[in-house]
Amino acid sequence: MRGFLKHRLFWPLVILVALLALNLFFTDNFFKVQMKEGHLYGSLIDIVRFGAPLILVSLGMTLVIATSGIDLSVGSVVAIAGALACLRISDLSDQKSVSGVLGAVGLALVLSVVLGAWNGFLVAGIGIQPIIATLILMVAGRGLAQLITDGQITTVNSSPYKLIGGGYWLTLPFGIIIVAVVLALTAFLTRRLALGLLIESVGGNAEASRLAGISARGVLITVYAFCGLCAGIAGLMISSNVSSADGNNAGLWIELDAILAVVIGGTSLAGGRFSLSGTVLGALIIQTLTTTIYSIGVPPETTLLFKALVVTVVCLIQSPAFRAKVFQRRMRPVEARPATEEKVRVSA
Amino acid sequence: MTSITGLPGLHRTVPQKYIPVLVTAGLFVAMFVAGGIRYENFATGQIILNVFIDNAFLLVVAVGMTFVILTGGIDLSVGSVVALSTMIAASLLKDGWPALGVIVLVLVIGAVLGLGMGAIIHYFEIQPFIVTLAGMFLARGLCYTISTDSIPIENETFTAIAQTRIGLGGDLSVSPSALIAVVVVLIAAFVLHYTRLGRNVYATGGSEQSALLMGLSVARTKISVYTISGFCSALGGLLFAFYSLSGYGLGAVGMELDAIAAVVIGGTLLTGGSGYLLGTVLGVLVLGLIQTIISFEGTLSSWWTKIFIGVLLFAFILLQRLFLGGSRR
Numbered sequence A: 001m002r003g004f005l006k007h008r009l010f011w012p013l014v015i016l017v018a019l020l021a022l023n024l025f026f027t028d029n030f031f032k033v034q035m036k037e038g039h040l041y042g043s044l045i046d047i048v049r050f051g052a053p054l055i056l057v058s059l060g061m062t063l064v065i066a067t068s069g070i071d072l073s074v075g076s077v078v079a080i081a082g083a084l085a086c087l088r089i090s091d092l093s094d095q096k097s098v099s100g101v102l103g104a105v106g107l108a109l110v111l112s113v114v115l116g117a118w119n120g121f122l123v124a125g126i127g128i129q130p131i132i133a134t135l136i137l138m139v140a141g142r143g144l145a146q147l148i149t150d151g152q153i154t155t156v157n158s159s160p161y162k163l164i165g166g167g168y169w170l171t172l173p174f175g176i177i178i179v180a181v182v183l184a185l186t187a188f189l190t191r192r193l194a195l196g197l198l199i200e201s202v203g204g205n206a207e208a209s210r211l212a213g214i215s216a217r218g219v220l221i222t223v224y225a226f227c228g229l230c231a232g233i234a235g236l237m238i239s240s241n242v243s244s245a246d247g248n249n250a251g252l253w254i255e256l257d258a259i260l261a262v263v264i265g266g267t268s269l270a271g272g273r274f275s276l277s278g279t280v281l282g283a284l285i286i287q288t289l290t291t292t293i294y295s296i297g298v299p300p301e302t303t304l305l306f307k308a309l310v311v312t313v314v315c316l317i318q319s320p321a322f323r324a325k326v327f328q329r330r331m332r333p334v335e336a337r338p339a340t341e342e343k344v345r346v347s348a
Numbered sequence B: 001m002t003s004i005t006g007l008p009g010l011h012r013t014v015p016q017k018y019i020p021v022l023v024t025a026g027l028f029v030a031m032f033v034a035g036g037i038r039y040e041n042f043a044t045g046q047i048i049l050n051v052f053i054d055n056a057f058l059l060v061v062a063v064g065m066t067f068v069i070l071t072g073g074i075d076l077s078v079g080s081v082v083a084l085s086t087m088i089a090a091s092l093l094k095d096g097w098p099a100l101g102v103i104v105l106v107l108v109i110g111a112v113l114g115l116g117m118g119a120i121i122h123y124f125e126i127q128p129f130i131v132t133l134a135g136m137f138l139a140r141g142l143c144y145t146i147s148t149d150s151i152p153i154e155n156e157t158f159t160a161i162a163q164t165r166i167g168l169g170g171d172l173s174v175s176p177s178a179l180i181a182v183v184v185v186l187i188a189a190f191v192l193h194y195t196r197l198g199r200n201v202y203a204t205g206g207s208e209q210s211a212l213l214m215g216l217s218v219a220r221t222k223i224s225v226y227t228i229s230g231f232c233s234a235l236g237g238l239l240f241a242f243y244s245l246s247g248y249g250l251g252a253v254g255m256e257l258d259a260i261a262a263v264v265i266g267g268t269l270l271t272g273g274s275g276y277l278l279g280t281v282l283g284v285l286v287l288g289l290i291q292t293i294i295s296f297e298g299t300l301s302s303w304w305t306k307i308f309i310g311v312l313l314f315a316f317i318l319l320q321r322l323f324l325g326g327s328r329r
Helices: A002-006 A010-026 A043-066 A074-091 A098-126 A130-149 A159-166 A174-192 A195-204 A206-211 A216-242 A254-264 A276-295 A300-318 A320-326 B008-013 B016-038 B045-054 B056-070 B078-094 B099-123 B128-146 B156-163 B176-194 B196-206 B208-213 B218-244 B255-265 B277-297 B303-324
Strands: A034-036 A039-041 A153-155 A244-246
Touching (some): A043 A195, A074 A130, A074 A153, A074 A244, A074 A254, A098 A130, A098 A216, A159 A174, A159 A216, A174 A195, A174 A216, A174 A276, A195 A206, A206 A216, A254 B128, A300 B128, B016 B277, B016 B303, B045 B056, B056 B078, B056 B196, B056 B218, B056 B255, B056 B277, B078 B128, B078 B218, B078 B255, B099 B128, B099 B156, B176 B196, B176 B277, B208 B218, B277 B303
Antiparallel strands (some): A034 A039, A153 A244
């Protein structure tokens, strides 16, 4: 029991269950999932479906944060990917041609990877702090996205493109399938192969890993490129769902939500270890929170207040210092706490 | 934190710690001269004063941000606190509150918000990034709770301040807001360089551990800087209210990025412990001048501003890396 309580996914899971349970009282048939015309419908499915872009972005962010970095530019990459894909598709003579759409999607994803690799190059090649390195693309990227769409909202009318964010395949929303595939691939690459270990080691101490023979630079660039790719896919989903690209507002503040999801999921911003399942939980908590706010009838104006409250509570509960100060006074002092996850900074 | 490597030629003539500020100053002058050659009526003193007038609020916010960044923290809530301040001011003035009471109340609210965030950051050891992010949501949420519409300000004191222009001799004039911003900068520079708090800020940013071992009051310093930042954001919000004569919950979105960009372009290291307030002032001026040039150019679309700021950020960070060698982390 104690081990269960101490598990780092315990608190996120409790919060998710609590949020879902809250919905049970306010929404009829909240947990009901039904088949309609061969598609699965239901509130739970909707939460995963609308949360899909956030889960994707958060996955990339998890790996970046595990290297003790951060990527602020994902929101801009989301906007750029959507803008480029929509621009290419709107230029096609036949917007419904599958090959044309595939070409546009491929081009947008390649650009996302390049943008991510650029971040990685700034961090690993030049040695700029991640928060500033990605701030550059965050600021300039919004401008680039608007440049691509010429400041307009580009709309497309393409059924193959619509599939990515709004379509169904094998009874499931296509977005959920994409997320499942990316999640499975990431989990395989990082937990079955050595990549995850390398990432954590670079996050623990980049200089020490380099001396131990790990190509820290290569790992960093790969991780940032992967984060860019995830953001690009999320951007395609978001723009495909509404069949248009808005350089100004697409993916606005998604980087903050993603970082929150990662932190709620128990991955420390100090780097050195990460939890993919925690991140998925965190992203689901944020999406469930949004759904809950609507379903229990909190006026939309106070959505952000509610969010701020939940974020504060979640972070406080997870803070070892807070738990030590508040809970341990009542409980008997536990025998010597295991060394908290503090990272010893070794200056290079 | 700063290592001693760098360009040897420059190193001998100018103390290395001033180089980032000098580069920013050089850039500002170069942009001004280039603008003067390219456009008519550009190279006048009023253009620079206008940059001050149009960016008075950003300058005040960036001053608060400089304190926070010098301790190695970050404050993402400033833009929302600015918007919240304009909203509170506008809605209370509409209800007939006296102007002075509103101003005092807004400043107190800003400082208390900052104090709260600082206390959480320090006592519960949560990253500043996350705490101020929650603060950003909170302040923005409070804005929408007050109203989702723009509220005009018709108070006489506020409109008087907004319309007054103080002549500086010749054709030059500034707004009271710009003067307030300059006064804030002077006070902040004094605090940073000539008081115990200022020394503590640099020491905490240089190495929190060492500062603690030296017996400095790290707790008070860290909480103070967030309080100062909250206060500056509230003051910036008041100046923004003078400037726009309305309160709007969607206003000042992304101002935290402008403030951070100004601080970085001004040569302050985001890891803390190194940087000058003068650099921040120059950073704000450079950002303002970019906007002026783009408006003079006429044919350039607004998004070019963002791209230019991005390019500038990149150039400056690259420069810092070249000049300051191994100042990583």
